[in-house]
Amino acid sequence: MRKFKTEEVLEDAGLKKTVIRIKMLDFISASKTAVSQPDLEKIFGKIADRVTIYRILSAFEEKGIVHKIIDLHGTSRFALCNDKHCKEHDHHDEHIHFNCTECGNVTCLDNVHVPVIKLPKNYKAATFNMSVLGVCNDCTVK
Amino acid sequence: MRKFKTEEVLEDAGLKKTVIRIKMLDFISASKTAVSQPDLEKIFGKIADRVTIYRILSAFEEKGIVHKIIDLHGTSRFALCNDKHCKEHDHHDEHIHFNCTECGNVTCLDNVHVPVIKLPKNYKAATFNMSVLGVCNDCTVK
DNA sequence: TTAAGTGCAAAATCTTTGCAAATGT
C-alpha cells in the first residue's frame, strides 16, 4: 500500500480538497480490500449524493489515484493504485485480485508473483487481470 | 470446443427445444469468442424479447451449458462450457479469457496452460479466473 | 471572484418479476 498524505494526493492530481473527497480517499486508502460501489454508497450516502460518489470515483480513477476492479459478479470495486507508475489514463495495476467466497472481499495481492502466460501464436498480451477465487486469510483464520 | 447436437443438449438439460433456444445455442456454439449480452440482443432481438434472452441465458447457465464471463468492462459474455464436467450449478471453466483491445472480442483459451499461483499464507484458492488483455490472433494478422 | 465541485431532478440503461397468451411434448 502506498504511503501518502491524502491532501497531497488530491493536490498533485489537481483536484480540490473537498470534505467528501478527503473522507472517501482516506477510507479507500485505509481499506485492506477493494471497496465496492455499494459499500461506498452505504458509508458516504448520508453526507454525499450518490451522483457525487460516482463522479468522485471516476475522477480518482482518471487521475490514477485508484483503479477500478470489476469483480467476478460484475460489481465495481475500487482500490488505491499501488505505485507511482499510474498516471492519468495510464494504469499499471498488474497484480492479482483475490475474491473471497466467504466474506466477499476483494484483496489486491500486490506481492504475489504474477506468472508468465504462454499464449497461442499471434496473441500479443499487453496487460492482464487475474482474479483468484477462494477463501482469504481472515476467513481461513476464523 | 465441445462437439454436440444442439437439440440433444437441450433435451439432456430438460429444456424444451424451442426455436429461439436452438438458434441461440447454435449461435453461441458456432462463435469462436464469448458472446456479449448486447451482441445477442442485436442478433436475436427481432425474433425474441429481451427478457426471453435473459431467461434463456440464465437457463443455459444453470444447466451447465454455457458459462458467463464478466469481461473487464463489466459486460456479461457467454461461451460454451468446454467439457462434460460442468453440471447444474457446478461449473469448471478454469481457462484463460483473452480480451482483445482491438476488436473487443473475448476468447476462451482452453488450451493455454494455467499457471500455479503462490498465494500468501492462509489464502486458499478454490478456483480462479484469468483475463489477459491484448491483441488477438485475428487482429494481429490483419 | 471564479472555476471546480455538488445536489437534485430526470433520463438512459440494464436486469428482474408477474401474469396472461402461446408453444412444445
Next chain:
DNA sequence: ACATTTGCAAAGATTTTGCACTTAA
C-alpha cells in the same frame, strides 16, 4: 391437456447528464 416458455408491462437497480447552487482556492 398440461407444464413450460414467451411477450408485454411494469418495477427495480445502476449509471449518466443537465443545470442551478455551493465551495475551495
